[in-house]
Amino acid sequence: MSRSDYEVIIGLEVHAELSTKTKIFCSCPTEFGGAPNTHICPICTAMPGTLPVLNEKVVEYAVKAGLATNCEISRNSKNDRKNYYYPDLPKSYQISQFDKPLCEHGYVEIDTENGKKKIRLTRIHIEEDAGKLNHDDFGGGSLVDLNRAGVPLIEIVSEPDLRSAEEVEAYMRKLKSILEYIEVSDCKMQEGSLRADVNVSVKRKTDTKLGTRTEMKNMNSFRSIVRAIEYEVERQIDIIEDGGKIDQETLRWDDVSGKTFSMRDKEDAQDYRYFPEPDLVAIKLSEEYIQNIKNTLPELPESRKQRYLEQYNLSEKDANIITSSKYLSDLFESAITICNNPKAVNNWIISDISRILNETETEPIAIPFDGKQLGQLVVLIDKGTISSSIGKKVLEELFENPRNPEDIIKEKGWIQISDEGAIKEVVTKILEANPQSIADFKAGKDRALGFLVGQAMKETKGKANPKMLNEMFLKELKGI
Amino acid sequence: MDITELTVHELQEKLKNKELTITEITKAYIDRINEKEKDVDAFVTILTEEALEETKNLQKKVDNGEITGNFAGIPIGIKDNICTKGIKTTCSSKMLENFVSPYNATVMEKINSENLINLGKLNMDEFAMGGSTEYSYFKKTKNPWNLKKVPGGSSGGSAAAVAANMVPWALGSDTGGSIRQPASFCGVVGLKPTYGLVSRYGLVAFASSLDQIGSITKDVRDCAMLLNIIAGYDEKDTTSEDMPKKDYTECLKNDVKGLKIGVPKEFFGEGINEEVKTRLEKIIEEYKNMGAEIEEFSLDIAQYALATYYIIACAEASSNLGRFDGIRYGYRTPEFTNLKELYKKSRSEGFGEEVKRRIILGTYVLSSGYYDAYYKKAQQVRTLVMNEFSKAFEKYDVILTPTAPTGAFDIGEKSNNPLEMYLADICTVSVNIAGLPAISIPVGLNSEGMPVGMQLIGNRFKEETILNVAYTMEQKLKFREKYKPEFK
Secondary structure: OOHHHEEEEEEEEEEEEOOOOEOOOOOOEOOOOOOOOOOOOOOOOOOOOOOOOOOHHHHHHHHHHHHHOOOEEOOEEOOEEEEOOOOOOOOOEEEEOOOOOOEEEEEEEEEEOOEEEEEEEEEEEEEEOOOEEEEOOOOOOEEEEOOOOOOEEEEEEEOOOEOOHHHHHHHHHHHHHHHHHOOOOOOOOOOOOEEEEEEEEEEEOOOOOOOOOEEEEEEOOHHHHHHHHHHHHHHHHHHHHOOOOOOOOEEEEEOOOOEEEEEEOHHHOOOOOOEEOOOOOOEEOOHHHHHHHHHHOOOOHHHHHHHHHHHHOOOHHHHHHHHHOHHHHHHHHHHHHHHOOHHHHHHHHHHHHHHHHHHOOOOHHHOOOOHHHHHHHHHHHHOOOOOHHHHHHHHHHHHHOOOOHHHHHHHHOOOOEOOHHHHHHHHHHHHHHOHHHHHHHHOOOOHHHHHHHHHHHHHOOOOEOHHHHHHHHHHHHHHO | OOHHHOOHHHHHHHHHOOOOOHHHHHHHHHHHHHHHHHHHOOEEEEOHHHHHHHHHHHHHHHHOOOOOOOOOOOEEEEEOOEOOEOOEOOOOOHHHOOOEEOOOOHHHHHHHHOOOEEEEEEOOOHHHOOOOOOOOOOOOOOEOOEOOEOOOOOOHHHHHHHHOOOOOEEEEEEOOOOOHHHHHHHOOEEEEOOOOOEOOOOEOOOOOOOOEEEEEEOOHHHHHHHHHHHEOOOOOOOOOOOOOOOOHHHHOOOOOOOOEEEEEHHHHOOOOOHHHHHHHHHHHHHHHHOOOEEEEEOOHHHHHHHHHHHHHHHHHHHHHHHHOOOOOOOOOOOOOOOHHHHHHHHHHHHOOHHHHHHHHHHHHHHOOOOOHHHHHHHHHHHHHHHHHHHHHHHHOOEEEEEOOOOOOOEOOOOOOOHHHHHHOOOOOHHHHHHOOOEEEEEEEEOOOOOEEEEEEEEOOOOHHHHHHHHHHHHHHHOHHHHOOOOOO
């Protein structure tokens, strides 16, 4: 059978670190980095006798995420213990949520080739992150860093509604943009603050029963996720085509070899012995509390996109790109308040800014300049102070060392020559040097004008006002 | 005058009248510890040197009026599962033999802010699991009334130290009877407060939903005073209750007229020693004579309390004790080749038999496939137990039962028979399951010359009621005046 006879079924468990200032059960900072074991206290190192106190912000952020993804918010929720032994888990249990998560039955919409598609969310629950093991290059063995232990997470579990790597990427991007918009997570994938466990299975389209799934843990880049899924789908189909059986197992994706590897065998199947966390009281949320959070929800990407289509006449494609990231969208909105030229700002973001982000593998959150500076750049072009080709150089400068564009062009001597006398001087000089072009022009070859303007731009290092040059050449040529 | 014979309120009186100084008090206790500890073995860590030094500083401050508190310079003993900054907290386990807590339990902060003098950390069953203090890794504490007998447990060191006058009072912890049963065995007063009245922050957890710190004292007034110090909401323990502070000595009215006392017949049935029954029946008669209304009733559900207790307590313990993994603190096996072996050997070597037994039991009842049959069912029964008690408290102000089915038993008599040891908790566990307050006071001696205890159970946060009912009987019986431990 061919590949197209198979259906791919994918479900995701996405972990997002919440951007609260303090950890979920103690008052240690959540800040990334820091020397090992400097953001710790008796509670997050599980000293005997310590007790957790639930950070209320964590509940608020999780409820926000639930509301932004169309979930039902549980009025009566609780924490549970998930028991397992690992050196990065100091209590030997993770405080999570088992049968009463904070949010349930939501969905997000993604754009696919065949139009919009709803991806259902089973649940969103709160839990604590574990610490980190560092291999000790000097002494051998491993060292435990508990800075991350107790950093709050939400786990967003989807139904197995995804059918391809492309849909998974669209879904992840959508979730990321929503979490950024509501400002509950900074979603920095390189730092692991957004990561996904991907469950993949395949079945013949004619089969009604789902296939056996495998799980790839802790994926933290879109590229790896797409590659891993494509690889895993091929692998599973090959096994089935060869008459084999898929083992239900946890896999590790290796980016270098581009393959998945088995992480643990079935013998070690974990029994987490979930039970209600007796050290914490139930989480009871009032209607008023939930309504208050609802009232603070900002405009979400879908609604911003609609506004951009109607208000600014952006194309669907452009509006999608800009609203996919809160940072891009904020940049856009802030820039147009300065220059009142949405089309131009749109073009800068879609073409040059996106290109630079791609080339440098930078996420929008890391754009070093602000919307005001971008807006000023557009103003300078609109006023004719600089040409758009100088504009590109200014943009590169903004990425390098962000400052006021006006200062940049002054400093670099990039101000456009718009003085009639100066333009005339250049035109005269170029005409004197190119008698053949004059003759060509007179003979009706219009291309000669372009050549002359080009020469003049070269002479002025691109600073001459192209429109004025054009007009001046025409006038002078007619007079000859 | 033997200073160590005095209750804390008597000591306060004498300090106030300048008949005594705090230095004299501390010295008297140090002498007493030096004399009796070798017989009783109540301490894991003795802090006499430190106590002397602290008393010196404190005496100066008291003399120049810097400190005027009622409790400044009063000694105390602390059960060794309550975290004390800079002092070992061992839980009487090899696992924590050299563990020094980096922080103080909330109750220790309270004790310290009242300028009490900590004389030492008291022996217990390892991780508070046991009813005789024989499961301590370090030593077996003896009952001051008869050195061949156990002091009860798990707060056996606390109860024995108070009974032996080595400390005027002590802190214990009670998960299924660990304050009341040793208080009963040692002829002293023990109170397990309502779950949530005293912060658990810094109490090394055995079973989180059942553990509660409480007082072990010479008499009921001291018990109320110590409760005054330790009770109160703590933002570090979200299961503690936020409510106005009370003075628990104000309820001691020496009057029970018109009070309704319920006597559940199940607590006087099979398994309860005849002598204990007879003794308690006499006490019930006394209460009647004092004008209390006594009524027998049925607390049928109580027969399931013991099984329920051991399932819930062990389940929580199996999770709570997971942190003792040899990674960050505590015992680590000297040799291992991989992570699994590090865990396995550290925990096998660091924990004693009883602790391991309960971890295994707890792990089992939480395992997939067994959870519903054991843990879930136990939680359902727990709700029924709570409901039954609630119903009873619609009719009665207090419930009266024996504290333990027998007096203190011989050392070695039950230590190899876990089931029989568990049965010693039969009268006390349902109180923890329901989260209620209960007090044990001595009401006489049995034919072996060992104390018999009475338990009074109150409704949630009705400590005042049981303290008054206990106080009234204490005033009548004058047990402390009549009987003293003989260290035979």
